[in-house]
Amino acid sequence: MPEIRFQIQWPDGKQEICYSPSLVVQDYFEPGVEYDLDDFVARSRTALNIASDRVLAKYGMPCGRALGQLDHIECTAKQYQSLPNPKVALLKFMT
Template structure:
C-alpha cells in the first residue's frame, strides 16, 4: 500500500510533516491551498480514517499511525481555535521512499 507524507503550515507559521498510509489524502487536499482550521481538521479526520480502513481491509487491523496522526492534528489545531479566522496552508505531498 503506497504511503505518503504531506506538509502543512499552521496559522502561526510553524510547519509539520504528517503521515498517511494511503494516497487517498490526495483526493482531499490541494497543494498551496489555505483551509479554514475546522475544515482542515475534518478533511484530515475523514481522509486518514479512510486510509486506516484501507489498511484494515488489506491487513486485518487499522493503521495506528494514521489514528495517532489524527489525534496529533486535533490536539495541535486546538491551539489555534482562539484566533478569529485560523487557516492551515497545505504545502504539498512528499513521497515516502522505501527499500
C-alpha cells in the same frame, strides 16, 4: 499500499510533516491551498480514517500511525481555535 507524507503550515507559521498510509489524502487536499482550521481538521479526519480503514481491509488491523496522526492534528488544532479566522496551508505532498 503506497504511503505519503504531506507538509502543512499551522496558523502561527509552524510547519510540520504529516503521514498517511494511503494516497487518499490527495483526494481531500490540494497543495498550495489554505483551509479554514475546522475544514482542515474535518478533511484530515475523513482522509486519515479512510486510509486507516484501507489498512484494516488489507492487513486486518487499523493503522495506528494514521490514527495517531489524526489525534495529533486534532490536538494541535485546539491551540488555534481562539484565533480569528485560523488557516492551515497544505504546502506539498511528498511520496
